[in-house]
Amino acid sequence: MLDWLPENVSTFGEGVDHLFHVIYYISVAIFILVNVIYVAFIIRYRRKRKGDKAYHYHGYNLLEVSWTALPLALFLFLALYSDRVWQDIRYSEKTPNPDLVVEVMGQQYLWHFRYPGSDGVFGRKHIRFISTTNPFGIDPDDPAGRDDLLTVNSMHIPVNKTVLVRLSSMDVIHSFFLPNMRVKQDAVPGQWIDVWFNSVKTGEYEIACAELCGSGHYLMRAVLDVHSQNEFDQWIDEQHENVRASIAAAGAAPDNATLAAQPDDRQSPTE
Amino acid sequence: MEAAVNTVRHEHGEGHTHSESFIRRYIFSTDHKMIAKQFMITAIIFLFIGGAFALFIRWQLAYPGEPIPVIGTMLPSTWVNADGAVTAEWYTQLLTMHGTIMIFAVIIPLLVGTFGNFAIPLMIGADDMAFPVLNMVSFWLFPLASIIMMAGFFVEGGMAAAGWTGYAPLSVIASLGQTLWIVALFLIGFSSILGAVNYITTVLNMRAPGMKMFDLPMTVWSVFITAIIIIIGTPVLAAALSMLFMDNFLQTSFFMPENLTVTGRDMSRTAGGGQPLLWQHLFWFYSHPAVYIMILPGMGVVSDVLATFSRKPLYGYMAMVFAIIAIAFLGILVWGHHMFQSGMNPLLGTTFMVSTMVIAVPSAIKTFNWLGTMWRGQMEFTTPMLNAVAFVSMFVIGGLSGIFMASTPVDVFIHDTYFIVGHIHYVLFGGSLFAVFAGLYYWFPKMSGRMYNERLGKWHFWMTFITFNGTFFPMHILGVGGMMRRIYDPTVYDFLKPFQPMNEFITINAMILGFVQFILVFNFAYSWFYGKKAKRNPWRANSLEWQAPSPPPHGNFDKEVRVYRGPYEFSSPESVQDYLPQNVSPEELAAQWTRHEQRRAQQKSEP
Ligand code: HEM
Ligand SMILES: [Cu+2]
Ligand SMILES: [Cu+2]
Numbered sequence: 001m002l003d004w005l006p007e008n009v010s011t012f013g014e015g016v017d018h019l020f021h022v023i024y025y026i027s028v029a030i031f032i033l034v035n036v037i038y039v040a041f042i043i044r045y046r047r048k049r050k051g052d053k054a055y056h057y058h059g060y061n062l063l064e065v066s067w068t069a070l071p072l073a074l075f076l077f078l079a080l081y082s083d084r085v086w087q088d089i090r091y092s093e094k095t096p097n098p099d100l101v102v103e104v105m106g107q108q109y110l111w112h113f114r115y116p117g118s119d120g121v122f123g124r125k126h127i128r129f130i131s132t133t134n135p136f137g138i139d140p141d142d143p144a145g146r147d148d149l150l151t152v153n154s155m156h157i158p159v160n161k162t163v164l165v166r167l168s169s170m171d172v173i174h175s176f177f178l179p180n181m182r183v184k185q186d187a188v189p190g191q192w193i194d195v196w197f198n199s200v201k202t203g204e205y206e207i208a209c210a211e212l213c214g215s216g217h218y219l220m221r222a223v224l225d226v227h228s229q230n231e232f233d234q235w236i237d238e239q240h241e242n243v244r245a246s247i248a249a250a251g252a253a254p255d256n257a258t259l260a261a262q263p264d265d266r267q268s269p270t271e
Numbered sequence: 272m273e274a275a276v277n278t279v280r281h282e283h284g285e286g287h288t289h290s291e292s293f294i295r296r297y298i299f300s301t302d303h304k305m306i307a308k309q310f311m312i313t314a315i316i317f318l319f320i321g322g323a324f325a326l327f328i329r330w331q332l333a334y335p336g337e338p339i340p341v342i343g344t345m346l347p348s349t350w351v352n353a354d355g356a357v358t359a360e361w362y363t364q365l366l367t368m369h370g371t372i373m374i375f376a377v378i379i380p381l382l383v384g385t386f387g388n389f390a391i392p393l394m395i396g397a398d399d400m401a402f403p404v405l406n407m408v409s410f411w412l413f414p415l416a417s418i419i420m421m422a423g424f425f426v427e428g429g430m431a432a433a434g435w436t437g438y439a440p441l442s443v444i445a446s447l448g449q450t451l452w453i454v455a456l457f458l459i460g461f462s463s464i465l466g467a468v469n470y471i472t473t474v475l476n477m478r479a480p481g482m483k484m485f486d487l488p489m490t491v492w493s494v495f496i497t498a499i500i501i502i503i504g505t506p507v508l509a510a511a512l513s514m515l516f517m518d519n520f521l522q523t524s525f526f527m528p529e530n531l532t533v534t535g536r537d538m539s540r541t542a543g544g545g546q547p548l549l550w551q552h553l554f555w556f557y558s559h560p561a562v563y564i565m566i567l568p569g570m571g572v573v574s575d576v577l578a579t580f581s582r583k584p585l586y587g588y589m590a591m592v593f594a595i596i597a598i599a600f601l602g603i604l605v606w607g608h609h610m611f612q613s614g615m616n617p618l619l620g621t622t623f624m625v626s627t628m629v630i631a632v633p634s635a636i637k638t639f640n641w642l643g644t645m646w647r648g649q650m651e652f653t654t655p656m657l658n659a660v661a662f663v664s665m666f667v668i669g670g671l672s673g674i675f676m677a678s679t680p681v682d683v684f685i686h687d688t689y690f691i692v693g694h695i696h697y698v699l700f701g702g703s704l705f706a707v708f709a710g711l712y713y714w715f716p717k718m719s720g721r722m723y724n725e726r727l728g729k730w731h732f733w734m735t736f737i738t739f740n741g742t743f744f745p746m747h748i749l750g751v752g753g754m755m756r757r758i759y760d761p762t763v764y765d766f767l768k769p770f771q772p773m774n775e776f777i778t779i780n781a782m783i784l785g786f787v788q789f790i791l792v793f794n795f796a797y798s799w800f801y802g803k804k805a806k807r808n809p810w811r812a813n814s815l816e817w818q819a820p821s822p823p824p825h826g827n828f829d830k831e832v833r834v835y836r837g838p839y840e841f842s843s844p845e846s847v848q849d850y851l852p853q854n855v856s857p858e859e860l861a862a863q864w865t866r867h868e869q870r871r872a873q874q875k876s877e878p
Binding site: 001002004005006015016019020023024026027030031034035037038041042045046047051052053054055056057058059063064067068071072075076078079082083085086087089090091092107108127128130131132137170171172173175177179182183184185186188189190191193206208209210211212213214215216217218219221 | 358359360362363432433434438440441444527528529530531532533534543545546547548581582583584586587588589590612613614617618620621624625628629631632635636638639640642643645646647648649650651652660663664667668671672674675677678679680681683684686687688747748751752753755756757758759760761763764765766839841842843844849
C-alpha cells in the first residue's frame, strides 16, 4: 500500500517514511493476528447442535493484565520512537541554520511567496499593513522592503539547501502541503509559523492547500521548482533585475506609490 | 401504572378524545419507548438525507464536472451549473452538511437518543425515565434544531460551508447558513445535556431492587459513562459556539486577529486581537470526547449482542467497565491530536501523541475481551450478531489507522488527507453504524412486538459489509497517495490524476451501499406491521428488558422485577437452560430444576 506514497525528495522525509513503514507492518501484523483468531473462533465455535451449553467462564485476570501491558508498552514505544523524528523536524532548537528564508502568505485561493531583495534583507513588516495589494504587510517606510521579491503560486529553491518557510495567512486558515517533501503546516492568520525542509533532488513539484479554506480550496495549487544552485542564482538575479527595472520605471514617483504598485503586477515572471 | 395504560385505551374507545390522545401518545409523548422511536425515525430520515449528500459528493469526485445523472438538471441553479453538475460552492456545503448531519443528527441520536432511551429504563427494571417531560423536551429540541440547520437550504448563500469542524475564521466570514448551523448545534447540545442529566439520574436512582451498579449490562454502563462525557464536554462546545455566534453577528473578534483581509469583504468593523486556534482548542475539547460519545454506546450494545449470541458470559466484565471509564477519562486529554499541524507548539505535539497512544490501549483491551467472549462459545449468527461481529473487525481497522495518525511525523503527511476520511468511516460507519444496526435488529422484537425478516436482514448485512469496505478501504490508499480531503476536483493536481480509477471504484461502491439501506427500511417498515409476533424473550437473553412483554406497555413491566445476579449468566451450570435471567429468584430456579428432574424421570419411564 505504501508504494502509493508520492516520491520523497526531502532529507527528513526518509525518517517519516521509515516510521510510516514501521507502523504499517506492525498494524498489518496485529490485524492479521486478531482476524485469524477471530475467523478461527467464528468457524470453530459456531453452534453445531441445539441445546449444547457454551463454556461458562468469566475471564482471567492475568490475561487482562497482560493484554493491557503489552499494547501499552508497544504504543509507548511507538510514541517515543516517533518523537525523535518529530523533534528533528519541528522543534525550533533542532532546526538547522537555513540557507534561504522564504515567506509564504496564503490568500483565498493563492499562495504568495516573498524573497529578500538584492540587498539581501527583508523589509520590515507589520500585520497592520496587510492589504490585498500588500499581502505581506511590508512597511512602506522601510526602504529595505522596496526591492523585496514577490511571486504568486511559484516557489523556487536551490537543491540540497535548508529552506526555512515562514508561513502565515491573510484571511482564513490554509495549509501549506508539499507532498514530496513530507511537509504540511497550517497557515494561520495573525501568526507566523516556521517550517523547514531540504530537497535532495531538482525538479518541479506540486504545492497544495490541505485545509478547507472556501469553495476555491481545490484551486490553491502552486508549483515548487527545485533548481541546482547555479540555476537558482541565475533565476534570482533575473528577478532582482526585474524588480529594479520596475522600480526605475515607476521613476521619480514617491516611495509609497512604488510599493503599492509593485505587488500589483505580481504575475510570477517565470510563468 | 396500570391506570395509565387503561386511560389510553379508554380514551381510544370513546372516540371524541381520540385526537388529543393521539398527540399525547405519538407526538408529545413522555413515554421513553415512544421517544426512542421518535429519535429513531427522525435519525433514519436524516441518515438518508446525509447519505444522499454523500452520493452527490462522490459523484463529483469520480466524474468531476459531469452532470449528475437523471436529476442533475432538475436541481436549483444555486446547486448545480447549467449542465447539471455540482458547483464548487454547493460541494462545500454538501460536505459540511454531510458531516454535521451524520454526526449530530444520525449517529448521536441513534446511539444515545434511541438506545439510551429505549434500553436504560427497560434494562434497569424501571417504569420510565427519571424526568419524562425533560426527556420529551430533549427530543423535540432535536427536530427543531435540524429544521433550523436545514433552513440554510433556502437562505441566501446556502447552507453552512466551513466543514463540520467549522474552523474560524472561515466560519466567521460566512453566510447566514453558518449562523443557522451555530444555532442548531447549540440547541442539539442543549438537547444532549437534558438527555444526559436524565440518563445519569435514572441509572443512579431507579435501578430495580437488588440491582447493583456492577449488575448493569454494558449497554447501560456505556450510555451512563457517555452521559457523563456529554455533561463535561458539551458546555465547552456551547461556549465556543456562543463566541462564534458573536463573531458572526456582533463583530466581536474572539477568533480573528487584527486586520484580517478578505477579498471582497469589508472587515473594517472587526477590531481583531483574537486567536483562530482558540476555536480549534475549544472545538476539539468537545469533539474528541464526542467521538467517544459516538462509539461507547456502540461498544456497549455490541458487548451485549456478542455475549447473548455466543451464549457466554461477557469476558472480563470488570475490565470492560474500567476500559470504558479509562476511555472517558483519557478522552478528555487527547484533543490536541487533531491539531498537530495547526501551528500549536510542537512540544504539545509530543504530549498529545503520548496521550493518544495511551488511549488506544483501552480499545485494545475491549477487542481482546470480545474475542475472549466468543472463545468456546455456541455462536448463533443472527443478523444482530453478524453486525456485531463486523463491528469488532472494522473497529480494529479504525483503531489501527488511528495509530498512524497519532504518530506526529506520519500525521504530517496524512493529516487532512483521505486517510483521515478512511479512519473516520471505519470507526463511525464500520464501528458506530454497524453497532446501530446490531442494536436495531436486536431490539426490534422488543420495540415493535414483531420479528424482522431474517433473510432480508442478512442480505442487508452482507451487501452493506462488502460495499462498505469497497467504499472506505481504498480511501486509505488515496490518503497515502496524498489526496487532500474536502477538495472539489482532485484532477487539478497532477500527482492525484492516477487515482481517478480508484475514485470511480469508490463511488460505484458508495452508490450500492446507499441503495441497499432501503432493504433495512423496507424490512423494518413491513415487519413492524406484518412480521411474525415476537415472544417476550426471543433471543433467550438475561437482561431485564426481555422480561417485559413485547412491546412493553406504558410502565414497562407487568410483574415486579427484582435482580439476583449479573446480566451475563449464559450457559451457567446452575441453570437448566443455557441462560439465566437476572430476575429469576433462587426459589424459582430450584423449582425449575425440580420440574426438569421430573420431566427427565418421566422421559425415562416412558419406553
Ligand atoms: C484507537 C483509537 C483512536 C486513535 C488512536 C485515534 C486517533 C485519531 C487522530 C490522531 C486523529 C486526527 C487525525 C488528523 O486529523 O490528522 C483522529 C481523527 C478522527 N477520529 Fe480518531 N482515533 C481513535 C479512535 C476513534 C474513534 C473510536 C472515533 C469515533 C467513533 C474516532 C473518530 C475520529 C474522527 C471523526 C476524526 C476526524 C475529525 C476530523 O478532522 O474531521 N476516532 N483520530
Ligand atoms: Cu487554502
Ligand atoms: Cu480525536
